[in-house]
Amino acid sequence: MKIQRCKGMRDLSPAEMKVFRLVEGICRDACSRWGYQEVRTPTIEYLHLFTSAGTLTPGMLGKVYSFLDWDGWSGERVVLRPDGTIPVARLYTENNEDGGLARLFYAANTFAFEESAEKTRERWQCGVELIGAGSAVADTELITLSLEVLKKLGLKGVELRLSHAGLIKALLEKLGLSPDEQHRMFDRILDGDAGVLTEVSRESPEVGNTLRPFLSLKGQSTEFLRDQKDVLARSMPEISLALDDFLRTVAVLDELGVKYRVNIASGTGFEYYTGIIFQFFISKEKVGGGGRYDALIPSMGGGDVPASGFALYIDRLMDLVKPEVFVKTVPERVLIRVKSGGAVKDAFELADSLRSTGYIAELDLDGNKTDLKLVIEVRDQSPVFTLVDLSTKKKFKMSTIDEVLKRLEGEDGG
Amino acid sequence: MVVKIALPKGRLLRKTAAILQKAGWGLDEYHSSMGFYRPRSQKFPDVLLRVFHEKDIPIQIAMGNYDLGICCLDWIEELLAKYPSSDLVKVSDLRYGEGALFVAAVSVPGDLRQNGAPVRIASEYPNLAEAFALRKRMSRFSVFPVWGAAEAYPPENADMALLSAKAAADLADCGLVPVSKVLDFNAFLIANRSSWETRNIDGIIASICGTLPDVEKKSSVKEEPGRAEIYTRKRTGKTAADTVRLALPDGHQQQPTVSLLNRAGIKLDDYPSETGNRRPKINIDGVTVKVIRPQDMPLQVANGNFDLAVTGRDWLTEHLDQFPSSPVKEFLDLKSSKVRIVAVVSQELTVDDSGGLRQLIAAREEPFRVASEYVNIADKYARDNHLGQYRVIPTWGATEAFLPEDADLLIENTETGRTIARHNLKIIDTLFVSTGCLIGSTNAISDVKGKRIETIVQKLRVAIEDK
Numbered sequence: 097m098k099i100q101r102c103k104g105m106r107d108l109s110p111a112e113m114k115v116f117r118l119v120e121g122i123c124r125d126a127c128s129r130w131g132y133q134e135v136r137t138p139t140i141e142y143l144h145l146f147t148s149a150g151t152l153t154p155g156m157l158g159k160v161y162s163f164l165d166w167d168g169w170s171g172e173r174v175v176l177r178p179d180g181t182i183p184v185a186r187l188y189t190e191n192n193e194d195g196g197l198a199r200l201f202y203a204a205n206t207f208a209f210e211e212s213a214e215k216t217r218e219r220w221q222c223g224v225e226l227i228g229a230g231s232a233v234a235d236t237e238l239i240t241l242s243l244e245v246l247k248k249l250g251l252k253g254v255e256l257r258l259s260h261a262g263l264i265k266a267l268l269e270k271l272g273l274s275p276d277e278q279h280r281m282f283d284r285i286l287d288g289d290a291g292v293l294t295e296v297s298r299e300s301p302e303v304g305n306t307l308r309p310f311l312s313l314k315g316q317s318t319e320f321l322r323d324q325k326d327v328l329a330r331s332m333p334e335i336s337l338a339l340d341d342f343l344r345t346v347a348v349l350d351e352l353g354v355k356y357r358v359n360i361a362s363g364t365g366f367e368y369y370t371g372i373i374f375q376f377f378i379s380k381e382k383v384g385g386g387g388r389y390d391a392l393i394p395s396m397g398g399g400d401v402p403a404s405g406f407a408l409y410i411d412r413l414m415d416l417v418k419p420e421v422f423v424k425t426v427p428e429r430v431l432i433r434v435k436s437g438g439a440v441k442d443a444f445e446l447a448d449s450l451r452s453t454g455y456i457a458e459l460d461l462d463g464n465k466t467d468l469k470l471v472i473e474v475r476d477q478s479p480v481f482t483l484v485d486l487s488t489k490k491k492f493k494m495s496t497i498d499e500v501l502k503r504l505e506g507e508d509g510g
Numbered sequence: 511m512v513v514k515i516a517l518p519k520g521r522l523l524r525k526t527a528a529i530l531q532k533a534g535w536g537l538d539e540y541h542s543s544m545g546f547y548r549p550r551s552q553k554f555p556d557v558l559l560r561v562f563h564e565k566d567i568p569i570q571i572a573m574g575n576y577d578l579g580i581c582c583l584d585w586i587e588e589l590l591a592k593y594p595s596s597d598l599v600k601v602s603d604l605r606y607g608e609g610a611l612f613v614a615a616v617s618v619p620g621d622l623r624q625n626g627a628p629v630r631i632a633s634e635y636p637n638l639a640e641a642f643a644l645r646k647r648m649s650r651f652s653v654f655p656v657w658g659a660a661e662a663y664p665p666e667n668a669d670m671a672l673l674s675a676k677a678a679a680d681l682a683d684c685g686l687v688p689v690s691k692v693l694d695f696n697a698f699l700i701a702n703r704s705s706w707e708t709r710n711i712d713g714i715i716a717s718i719c720g721t722l723p724d725v726e727k728k729s730s731v732k733e734e735p736g737r738a739e740i741y742t743r744k745r746t747g748k749t750a751a752d753t754v755r756l757a758l759p760d761g762h763q764q765q766p767t768v769s770l771l772n773r774a775g776i777k778l779d780d781y782p783s784e785t786g787n788r789r790p791k792i793n794i795d796g797v798t799v800k801v802i803r804p805q806d807m808p809l810q811v812a813n814g815n816f817d818l819a820v821t822g823r824d825w826l827t828e829h830l831d832q833f834p835s836s837p838v839k840e841f842l843d844l845k846s847s848k849v850r851i852v853a854v855v856s857q858e859l860t861v862d863d864s865g866g867l868r869q870l871i872a873a874r875e876e877p878f879r880v881a882s883e884y885v886n887i888a889d890k891y892a893r894d895n896h897l898g899q900y901r902v903i904p905t906w907g908a909t910e911a912f913l914p915e916d917a918d919l920l921i922e923n924t925e926t927g928r929t930i931a932r933h934n935l936k937i938i939d940t941l942f943v944s945t946g947c948l949i950g951s952t953n954a955i956s957d958v959k960g961k962r963i964e965t966i967v968q969k970l971r972v973a974i975e976d977k
Binding site for chain 2 (some may be wrong): 148
């Protein structure tokens with residue numbers, strides 16, 4: 097019988113883990129410099145954390161891994177974390193009873209059941225949550241931070257797309273849909289169906305005509321949106337309010353010279369979004385996104401605390417990053433061969449000294465040919481140590497560890 | 511390889527037998543309901559036929575144990591709700607066996623999405639109940655999977671029940687009103703996906719579909735759920751905190767329970783009930799009684815819906831194997847309905863104990879299949895005995911028919927072992943002996959209630975010892 101890994105699950109090989117840690121490290125480093133602190137939430141949470149009003153779309157809820165825990169006789173289910181933001185919001189609510197500003201980030205896996213075996217059911221993301229701030233500057237902080245991470249990863253051609261959940265909701269309301277339908281349409285848009293607004297506007301032509309420019313799939317210019325603001329302020333004040341909020345953030349982005357595209361109709365994301373939605377694409381592939389979710393923490397009983405956040409998809413970034421661009425000074429590897437039985441102690445002591453001096457020291461366990469360039473043979477008779485430099489085929493005999501370290505320095509320096 | 515077909519017993523048996531008769535299958539045995547699970551067809555002598563509980567059929571088809579099957583759409587959707595990528599194809603609507611699934615309650619609730627205490631739903635269809643709760647965006651819910659009598663749970667023990675009925679009007683007989691209609695269903699002919707794509711089963715399918723009347727099904731008038739607000743069942747307010755709630759079994763367990771209660775001087779009015787009354791009166795003050803399935807009792811006691819229940823040790827063990835830290839425990843051995851819970855294999859296997867099983871499994875490629883009504887006992891048995899790569903197939907009775915083709919091992923109960931021998935099977939292990947037992951909860955209760963419980967336990971103890 098052959099043991100296999102679970103369908104839809106993925107192993108990360110040593111080579112892949114190297115890239116994983118590289119991406120994760122750059123995210124962590126950038127977040128730390130912006131004053132964010134790392135948190136980690138449990139893999140298992142209660143299902144009701146995610147079903148509570150306005151958290152995940154039905155499309156996402158239909159894919160959660162839910163089950164009864166060993167003490168689940170009440171029938172309430174638990175899940176493998178399907179999303180990173182909601183648990184962090186819960187963590188904040190549990191620990192910051194008095195509210196206040198929190199800059200938090202995490203690198204975590206999320207789980208969603210995908211039918212096709214090509215898509216992985218466990219995904220990794222680096223997420224950032226800015227809780228307790230509700231300004232255009234806060235939105236801009238998150239957008240610039242994510243762009244900085246993507247830039248530090250050496251990625252070119254990053255496209256920033258903007259939309260606004262409040263604006264989508266206001267438009268759906270204006271289009272004369274029942275509350276239930278509005279809800280359903282909003283969910284469809286968030287699940288990635290960009291044609292919804294155009295489709296709905298056909299059904300109510302008179303309103304549709306006024307709003308058509310907002311609903312097109314082509315995107316909108318900010319000049320156009322600014323012009324519309326004054327017109328709408330009189331006729332449709334609800335839309336104007338959301339539009340105002342959107343334009344405030346856009347103005348700060350303009351000031352900083354950040355390039356973006358506006359497309360109101362395409363707002364893929366989470367049902368808990370209330371304000372700006374931003375997404376990052378590299379050659380048509382989405383590599384991350386985020387948005388404002390001011391209603392989430394209030395809905396958890398955490399008080400009137402505004403919040404926003406984003407996540408970058410580590411799995412996708414791993415495919416795009418070119419690790420060779422990041423020339424890092426990798427410590428030199430040295431292989432230690434025990435040539436006679438009595439030399440084991442000396443070999444371990446040598447390895448220990450090498451590691452504390454900054455080398456990677458490996459003990460030879462199989463006696464096979466090696467692709468390492470530096471080999472040190474250890475014997476129980478003097479001279480105890482023989483350094484073999486396989487690239488130059490030179491051999492050096494020494495009797496103390498200090499001599500070995502000095503000699504290696506010489507070899508390194510050429 | 512022979513074509514294998516799974517036919518339903520129970521509710522659909524008569525109509526299915528009639529259709530196959532009309533199609534000229536010439537079946538022996540299928541019309542006679544009890545005990546024979548392997549009918550033969552004159553028209554298709556090479557086809558292998560088995561009779562299953564309807565609920566088992568979609569699982570058997572999806573697993574590929576059977577090529578074709580007949581069962582109602584409700585059980586198909588119950589499987590697909592949890593496992594949407596199951597290898598199962600709905601071949602044809604057979605247009606009989608009509609029914610519908612409703613979510614019903616004592617009265618129509620307001621906003622389902624409300625925050626606060628979880629909405630409790632009792633159902634034989636736990637997957638559909640979960641899907642319903644998610645679709646309605648309930649913020650918090652609990653699903654009680656039950657073996658039957660879901661209609662008896664609201665309002666005290668569940669807020670709603672998801673259950674099947676012929677029509678919304680039938681719900682009124684149980685004192686319930688429809689909250690939502692979940693599904694209209696008929697009997698369906700279903701096929702395993704790979705059998706459907708690769709095997710030559712067209713002749714068999716055509717012979718079944720050929721018997722269908724040519725008329726379009728008349729469009730059913732959409733019922734407006736929630737309109738008829740009839741309160742036939744009194745909404746008893748909250749049961750007083752000191753009231754002891756006792757659950758008594760329906761089905762086979764009724765007779766031994768009644769005779770024990772009689773010996774203990776406990777009198778019940780209308781139990782067993784000829785009219786299906788599930789709320790008989792008892793002659794002890796401060797005690798109320800409800801009649802439910804013994805399988806469902808441990809979970810209900812764990813949730814504080816009942817204080818005492820008469821069930822079997824087999825179902826208590828099944829519950830504790832799933833939820834080891836449950837507060838439910840056995841208060842009293844009633845020493846009735848004694849059965850052994852045993853591990854059973856085909857007589858063809860040269861295996862005599864669990865060690866032999868391990869060797870057998872180590873030597874084979876395919877996963878080892880364990881079929882049982884006791885899913886958690888079976889799972890624990892397989893784990894504890896290191897049975898390697900195994901699958902547990904849940905069944906709903908008539909488990910003997912699964913061996914040897916559709917499972918490798920059964921975990922079954924047996925009184926005399928005769929049924930097992932009659933099916934050419936043998937017992938290789940006894941897990942434990944199960945008798946009727948009185949169960950209760952270790953959770954803290956009031957003094958008054960504690961005294962009342964102690965009185966009942968004491969009366970029953972004396973009755974058992976006097977026997």
